[in-house]
Amino acid sequence: MILAIESATPRGSVALVRGGAVLAEVPLPPGRQASEAYVPAVDGLFSAVGSADGKVSCIAVSAGPGAFTGLRVGMSAAKGFCFGWGVPLVPVPTLLALAHRFPGEGRVVCPVLDARRREV
16 A cells, blocks of 8 residues: 655645555645644545555655645655655656546647746
8 A cells, every 4th residue: 555645736635545546535735734734634544444554565755846845845744654654755756647647548648737937
């Protein structure tokens, strides 16, 4: 089972994934409140699936590009969970993760994020 943490976009979330299927997902509050929400959100995930944290094999975390502060907070939370559980951290490029939502051979997918400052 993988604990997935997405913090590169304004709509961050944590999720438990097994075999490519999302078992449970908890959205994170926007802004500064997100930093305080990781532990309760992860506890909620384990309650939802009825599993212990010892069953997590790794933690996947968005690695950017994305919101600078969100990425730092998400990565810090992920590293804390990794340290506590003794599991590896797997950084996932944000744009690659977005592109994987649209599988198919022969299709060109160009994911973009709002970079603010009127840029993408």
